[in-house]
Amino acid sequence: MKAIGILTSGGDAPGMNAAIRAVVRTAIYYGYKVYGIERGYAGLLEKDFREMDLSSVGDIIQKGGTVLKSSRCDEFRTEEGRAKAVEILEEFGVGSLVVIGGDGSFTGANKLSQLGVHTIGIPGTIDNDLAYTDYTIGFDTATNTVIDAIGKLRDTSSSHDRVNIIEVMGRRCGDLALFAGIAGGAESIIVPEMDTKTEDIVKKLKTTQKRGKKHSIIVLAEGAENIEGGALGLRSALTIEDKADVRITVLGHVQRGGSPSAFDRILASRLGNKAVELLIEGKSGRVVGIKDNKVIDMDIDEALSMKKTFDDDLYEMAKILSI
Ligand code: ADP
Numbered sequence: 001m002k003a004i005g006i007l008t009s010g011g012d013a014p015g016m017n018a019a020i021r022a023v024v025r026t027a028i029y030y031g032y033k034v035y036g037i038e039r040g041y042a043g044l045l046e047k048d049f050r051e052m053d054l055s056s057v058g059d060i061i062q063k064g065g066t067v068l069k070s071s072r073c074d075e076f077r078t079e080e081g082r083a084k085a086v087e088i089l090e091e092f093g094v095g096s097l098v099v100i101g102g103d104g105s106f107t108g109a110n111k112l113s114q115l116g117v118h119t120i121g122i123p124g125t126i127d128n129d130l131a132y133t134d135y136t137i138g139f140d141t142a143t144n145t146v147i148d149a150i151g152k153l154r155d156t157s158s159s160h161d162r163v164n165i166i167e168v169m170g171r172r173c174g175d176l177a178l179f180a181g182i183a184g185g186a187e188s189i190i191v192p193e194m195d196t197k198t199e200d201i202v203k204k205l206k207t208t209q210k211r212g213k214k215h216s217i218i219v220l221a222e223g224a225e226n227i228e229g230g231a232l233g234l235r236s237a238l239t240i241e242d243k244a245d246v247r248i249t250v251l252g253h254v255q256r257g258g259s260p261s262a263f264d265r266i267l268a269s270r271l272g273n274k275a276v277e278l279l280i281e282g283k284s285g286r287v288v289g290i291k292d293n294k295v296i297d298m299d300i301d302e303a304l305s306m307k308k309t310f311d312d313d314l315y316e317m318a319k320i321l322s323i
Pocket of ligand 1: 109
């Protein structure tokens with residue numbers, strides 16, 4: 001019986017450890033040997049394998065980051081690199097591989113599957129930018145991290161009658177800004193998917209100021225390129241046009257850390273368990289995800305070709321609630 005390998009790749013996300021735990025425990029439950037591969041595809045090419053037993057994944061469900069570490073690996077992008085990866089997996093008797101990561105890592109996993117290695121992808125990214133799944137592992141925790149920061153900034157903004165622009169991650173996806181903005185009661189939410197202009201924010205602030213509100217929270221997604229000059233440009237406009245005292249907080253990598261939320265731990269457990277079940281059924285070149293609270297799996301190519309849709313209704317609701 002061939003062994004199962006597991007690695008985490010690309011940007012890390014809270015909940016990856018819970019997924020590793022689920023994969024290792026499920027595989028061992030069904031009698032498989034499991035190798036943890038350190039530092040993603042880079043560790044694979046450097047034969048950085050360690051056999052995982054039940055206790056190697058004990059006490060990690062609550063930990064942020066990934067105990068297997070993660071990396072980006074250019075060599076794996078080459079045909080030679082991937083051929084070498086196949087040889088190494090063969091050498092360790094690994095016939096199947098679970099890859100936890102984002103779209104780039106999935107593309108790599110798909111290419112390995114075309115070379116005969118059975119691969120399954122588990123979505124781990126705080127960006128929630130994969131169209132085929134309602135949620136990716138890490139998104140919920142990151143949302144909670146952002147609302148925690150909004151709460152603290154709200155306290156001090158209100159004491160000083162300040163406007164706070166909070167820049168959040170998400171790459172080209174506005175989900176993190178939208179969800180955190182709604183949950184944090186932000187006055188304005190700016191996302192890449194909507195054509196919000198600086199003038200719109202200036203106008204909005206004037207309106208809220210008129211009704212006596214002196215402090216404001218503006219959540220700005222990092223990928224919202226329609227705002228000229230980004231957070232700095234927006235601050236200048238609000239300072240000049242609205243005479244506001246504006247501060248900028250860029251949350252940065254703090255959003256990638258922290259103990260995973262209950263939601264992320266449960267999601268990661270379900271998806272890790274499903275990934276191994278698919279491998280046992282002989283499936284390959286697939287990704288697992290969640291749709292309407294049901295665990296699903298899909299062909300990687302199909303999943304990656306889907307275009308992420310933005311929840312316009314939720315965005316419109318946020319606007320109504322922040323008038
Ligand atoms: P993420 O998985 O978070 O989207 P990246 O896009 O950085 O992160 O991808 C992680 C790693 O996956 C890359 O460093 C590379 O090793 C591998 N990878 C990404 N794209 C490809 C590709 N087109 N072909 C082969 N491997 C890829």
